[in-house]
Amino acid sequence: MAAKSFDMIVIGAGPGGYVAAIRGAQLGLSVAVVEREHLGGICLNWGCIPTKALLRSAEVFHLMHRAKEFGLKAEGLGYDLDAVVARSRAVAKQLSGGIGHLLKKNKVTVLMGEATLPRPGVVAVKGGTGTEEITAKNIILATGARARVLPGLEADGDLVWTYKHALTPKRMPKKLLVIGSGAIGIEFASFFNTLGADTTVVEVMDRVLPVEDAEISAFAKKQFVKQGMKILEKTTVVKLDRSPGKVVAHLQDAKGTVTADFDTVISAVGIVGNVEGLGLEALGVKIDRTHVVVDEFCRTGVPGLYAIGDIAGAPWLAHKASHEGVMVAELIAGKHAHPIKPGTIAGCTYCTPQVASVGLTEEKAKAAGYTVKVGRFPFIGNGKAIALGEPEGMVKTVFDAKTGELLGAHMVGAEVTELIQGYVIGRTLETTEEDLMHTVFPHPTLSEMMHEAVLDAYGRALHM
Template sequence: GAELTIDSDQILELKEVPRRLAVIGGGVVGMEFAAMFAALGSKVTVLEMLPQVLAMVDSDLVAVYTKHLSGLGGEIHTNSKVSRVVKQNGGLQVQFSTGGEGGAVDADQVLLAVGRVPFTQGLDADKAGVKLDRGRVVVDEHLHTDADGIWAIGDVIGGIMLAHVASYEGVCAVENIAGHGNRVPDYHAAPNCIYTDPEIAHVGLGEKEAKEKGIAVKVGRFPFAASGRALTLGQSEGYAKVLADPETGKLLGAHIIGPRATDLIAEATLAVQNGLTLEQLDLTIHAHPTLPESLMEAALAAQGRAIHIANRRSDTTTRAASGPTSPQGGEANMQNREKDMAATIKPSTPPSVPSAITPKLLELKKDNRDFLLGLHRQMQLIRRFEGRGGNGGRRRARAEEERLHLHQLPRARPRDRSRHRPQGRDGRALRQGNRHLAR
């Protein structure tokens, strides 16, 4: 029944929004269209053969997205294998099986989004001496093929099949062709952007990959619910997450789900590409209120130095264990984190402050950072105490008494301005603009 389905090009040519849309494939393309049509009012059902949609994304981020899609009436069936698509009752029906049990989804349109492969048909690559491997052009580390004078880039060579990666490969290939050096593409900091709602973006190492490889990392998160800019935009879902080496603090990866995530990932990409540390990231002044502050705050949280959320010891240092993380476990952990974050968007208990505060202690130096952060937190707690009825409460009471006292004082009589207005011949007061009529 593949002839009854449409692809990612044909779905953009639809003249009306389908009332029911079935999406076969839970990859990037499938989930982007699922998010778009769910927002437009379609009843969206996603069928994915793997245990998790967006398999390349950490499960805690996926949990946030699936929760949002569910709120729009969407459904996701994982571990589901589609058997066929048939016409049924004037529409279409997708038949599938999950764990040996059969199921069916009725739809008006069925989007087939199971991924793309390199398109090399008709190139006559063998005649040019270009070697193919299962339809993919084979290149060396400099993007040169087996044939003299022929280089290849982009989707036809496989790898990371993204437009911005192909553009980067094109620059490397042209420089090699022009003899400007032997450029070898470096993919370790290639950002991946997913235009769902909310947006998802990530770069570098993820928690799932770290656990599978047994790499120790420390993790910091900052929820957009604590971001002033996100709140003014009315988009407080999601968070920014950073992963770093626990010994050196070197940033290894960043993962964002939330408003403008695909824009925010640029700063993290620069940091990962150049081996910057969490400290270098958090010591960079970020404008306020802006969304990029979330990365700085996540870097602080990873070091146990969070200011606008509580520091959680379990999040600041995580020892990676072998074995992949299940989506269910990741979702449960994320729900617990969201509850903790929602309940603790306030400064944590600050360290003690010395009784004698000298000008030297107030200097903006690295050695004074812990002290200054603690002082800042204490000032926040004092303000909160005053707002709940401490000294501030007594001051407000005195101000209220003064207001009531002034309210009881006799007021001066208002001035009768009509007696001072120019008079006309009939004795009536004239408006300022009509004085010439009385002359």
């Protein structure tokens, strides 16, 4: 029997893969998706979505403790960890089911199984009933990434957890060590700390949230410490000694090595691309540090083979993967596709307080040779923030002093992950300070701080 042929085959049904498949189908292509585990990938099932559900429970719990401030009474406060986790899993399940419906609606063929590429233009799918081969002129790799494992810090699911164990905890940690203070590490630290775990975060770099603007990192750290977290920067976990119910961590900084006891460790030290076992090397695909090397249109250099999302390198963000998926599908369909500008992709971290940013930090802008104008506005100067009881936060803008171009925007505080898109649109439209100053922001909203932070960069802030 001849192998079934498609216009486009997508390997992986995460936020890059399933979106690429839908866009391809919309454009009239015959599309197949191969997925080995879950529709929606890590993001929907074990990442972005279920973590936000957990963090929402923690946020509500935190607010319940502040009831008195709002003139409310809440007594006998507590939580049921199993119920918190069950809600998170139900949210993930609902959305994963929705992806199945969307693919079906768009007439995308879904094949569950392990994919390999035995020859150019051929995908072998190993499922429960054997292996079948399908063919296409265009193949998109969207296999994503997984947690990086450091020697000696391997997860065991009991004392040492990955993000997956942390999403379905069998118990509440009493004394928790989080290794790594990027988005994943700090979100789990925030969740468990809010629910009462004695939490320590270790970061090898000189500050927490190291990819963020230094001022924002410093502000966030101050809030984390205020909430009871211990933050150890410029520190490495060199060894973990495990014994029943206890982990002794050997922590090394410039002064030497100390030991500390914990009952739970979460390792969040980055990710590696899922590039193994696909047959990529034999096809001539270039791989650099577990990521497929691609050009601005996500082409691998092998005719008809593309790579999108986490497997194609930083930034490792679902929304970047989705947009690359759309771009590649449009390219395959013969449309005029636009490459994605990395400087217009926002990063969001859903700890308390939230952190969000787009474009260049002040430090990076200066290093790139720009003369900058910087504006700042604090939450304490905003009526809506005070009414919400959220006066801790800051909005920061970075402009090119010569042209007025918005180079970057950085925020920390309540709901900044929802606010950042205003500046993202500004960056995409190549907005200047003048456009932003002339924009009328509604009152009373948190978004007014975005206006004030622009005005402040030019010495024109009204409420400070």
